[in-house]
Amino acid sequence: MIKNLSELPLFRFPPSKDKSLKAWNAADEYLLYHLEEAHIPIKNILIVNDQFGALTTSLIAYSPCYWTDSFLAETAISDNLYRLQSDGHINAELIEKVTTIKPQYQIQPNNDVIENQQVELASQPFDLVVMRIPKHNSLLELQLTQLKKWISPDAKIIAGGMNKEVHNSTLDCFEKIIGTTKTSLSRKKARLVFSTNQDDTSHTIKANRYTYAPYNLKISSLPGVFSANKLDIGTRVLLNYLPENIANKKCIDLGCGNGIIGAVIAKQSTDNHVLLTDESALAIESARINFLHNKLNNGEFIQTHSLSGIEDRSFDYVFCNPPFHQNNTQTLSIASAMFKDAAHVLNQNGEFWVVANRHLPYYKMLQQHFNQVDTISSDPKFVVRVARRPKT
Numbered sequence: 001m002i003k004n005l006s007e008l009p010l011f012r013f014p015p016s017k018d019k020s021l022k023a024w025n026a027a028d029e030y031l032l033y034h035l036e037e038a039h040i041p042i043k044n045i046l047i048v049n050d051q052f053g054a055l056t057t058s059l060i061a062y063s064p065c066y067w068t069d070s071f072l073a074e075t076a077i078s079d080n081l082y083r084l085q086s087d088g089h090i091n092a093e094l095i096e097k098v099t100t101i102k103p104q105y106q107i108q109p110n111n112d113v114i115e116n117q118q119v120e121l122a123s124q125p126f127d128l129v130v131m132r133i134p135k136h137n138s139l140l141e142l143q144l145t146q147l148k149k150w151i152s153p154d155a156k157i158i159a160g161g162m163n164k165e166v167h168n169s170t171l172d173c174f175e176k177i178i179g180t181t182k183t184s185l186s187r188k189k190a191r192l193v194f195s196t197n198q199d200d201t202s203h204t205i206k207a208n209r210y211t212y213a214p215y216n217l218k219i220s221s222l223p224g225v226f227s228a229n230k231l232d233i234g235t236r237v238l239l240n241y242l243p244e245n246i247a248n249k250k251c252i253d254l255g256c257g258n259g260i261i262g263a264v265i266a267k268q269s270t271d272n273h274v275l276l277t278d279e280s281a282l283a284i285e286s287a288r289i290n291f292l293h294n295k296l297n298n299g300e301f302i303q304t305h306s307l308s309g310i311e312d313r314s315f316d317y318v319f320c321n322p323p324f325h326q327n328n329t330q331t332l333s334i335a336s337a338m339f340k341d342a343a344h345v346l347n348q349n350g351e352f353w354v355v356a357n358r359h360l361p362y363y364k365m366l367q368q369h370f371n372q373v374d375t376i377s378s379d380p381k382f383v384v385r386v387a388r389r390p391k392t
C-alpha cells in the first residue's frame, strides 16, 4: 500500500537548475521504510512538514491529512499529486481524500501564543503522526504542542531527519511535550525519532519580542519566523539606508518575515500602502499581528511564492532581504525568482531595494532584470543595492 519513492517521479517547487537536488531525501526514505518494515498500523494519519510531497504521495492509500507552514511545500505537494494522477500513478478518487489542516495563531499581551480558532478535525483524532523534523526547535515546540490536541491518547509520532538535524535538544522537546522518546540507528545519514503520547500536561508557547527603537515599533514573532528575537543584522543595515520620506506610495515587503521592513514603511506615512508577502504562514500571521499591535492600518498580507499573483507594473517600491536557503539547502533559485518578479511588479520609475551578504552573486542577477543597479552601501559583510528601470 505504501508507494515506493523510486517509482514516483516527484519534482521540487520552485524548480531548481541544480539537477542534483531531489524532491526527497534519506529521511523521507527511512520513514517510509520503517512504516513498512515494522508493519505500523495506519488508520488516521497526519503528515507534518512534508517538503515536496514524498510522504503524502507514498502514503496516499491511507487518505492522509497534512500540515505544513510552507506555501512552497503545499504547492509542491499539490503539483506532484496532480502530475502523478495525469501520469497514471495515482487515481483521482485518492487525491480527493487528501486533506490539509491550517491552524492560525494569535499573540496575547503576555506573549502567550494561542490558537485563534480551534481547528475542526474531519476525522477522528490522529493515531499516527509522521513528520519531518523542522529546522527550528521553536517551530517543533509549537507543532508538538498543537499535535497534542489533535492526537489520540496512545498515538505514536514518528519523526525523521538527517543526523545533523537531530540534536539532544530535539529529543528533549519530544520527551517534554509528547512522552517517552527513543531514536533509531542512523541509516544513510538519517535518523528517526519515536515518541509515544503519554502525559496530559499542557505547554505554553511564548512569542519572541523586540523593539525597533528608531520607529518605536514593538515586533513579535511566532515560532520559526526568521530572526524572531532580535533584528537581523542585514535587515538593520537595509533599514539604516532606507529613504525616510516615502509617502503616498505603493510598496512591497517581499519575504516579509515578521514584517519589520513593511512596518517601518507603513509608519513613515499612513498614506503608503504596504503589501507584505512571505511563503510561511507563521511569518504572514506575525506580520499581520505586528501591524495590528502597532496600530498600522495600511498593510495587506499574502502568503505566496515570491510575488506570484501580484499585478504587473503596479508598485513604486519593493524592499527585500532575500532568503538563500530552502529548508536546509542553500539555493539561489528563490532570490532569482524574487528579482524577476520585482522587475515585473514595479512601474517604470519603481525601485527595488535589496540587502545581502556580500559573497552572494546578486549584482549580476539584478542586472539580468534591471537596466540600472547602484550600490548604496557596502561593508565587509553586507551590501545594499537599488535596482531601477526594470527590463520588462
Ligand SMILES: C[S@@+](CC[C@H](N)C(=O)[O-])C[C@H]1O[C@@H](n2cnc3c(N)ncnc32)[C@H](O)[C@@H]1O
Residues within 6 Å of the ligand: 072, 226, 227, 232, 235, 254, 255, 256, 257, 258, 259, 260, 261, 277, 278, 279, 280, 283, 304, 305, 306, 307, 320, 321, 322, 323, 334
Ligand atoms: C532573510 S528572511 C527576511 C525576513 C524579513 N524581511 C526580515 O528582514 O527580517 C527571508 C524571508 O523570506 C521568506 N521566504 C523564503 N522563501 C520565500 C518564497 N519563495 N517566497 C516568499 N517568501 C519567501 C522566508 O520565510 C523569510 O521570512
